Amino acid sequence: MSHVVSLHDLPPALRGLLNRVVREGGEVLVTDGERTVARVVAAERRPGLDAGRLRVSGDFDAPLPRDVLDGFEA
Known part of the structure; x- marks a missing residue:
């Protein structure tokens, strides 16, 4: 039995x-x-619950600048 x-x-x-x-x-x-x-x-999140609240830049998958990559590879 659930109580709300x-x-x-x-x-x-x-x-x-x-x-x-x-x-x-x-x-x-x-x-x-x-x-x-x-x-x-x-509670489990439903897909689409945040629709319209997030923005992804058009270049989100562009290569990282060399200085940023160097930080990961150091």
Whole structure:
């Protein structure tokens, strides 16, 4: 059985943890002593969710300048 709770109804500390999971990935483990009682992970992202929010330069796959390449090959 699932329960739905708005993020805005949660205490600020919990909202911060959940926002971090969404941004950075990973998980939040909720424990009771040494026993894990819950594991919170970000919901799966749907393709196209960020459509129109990202821009890729027309030359994104152009060769890198020599000085940048030298930094990788040093």
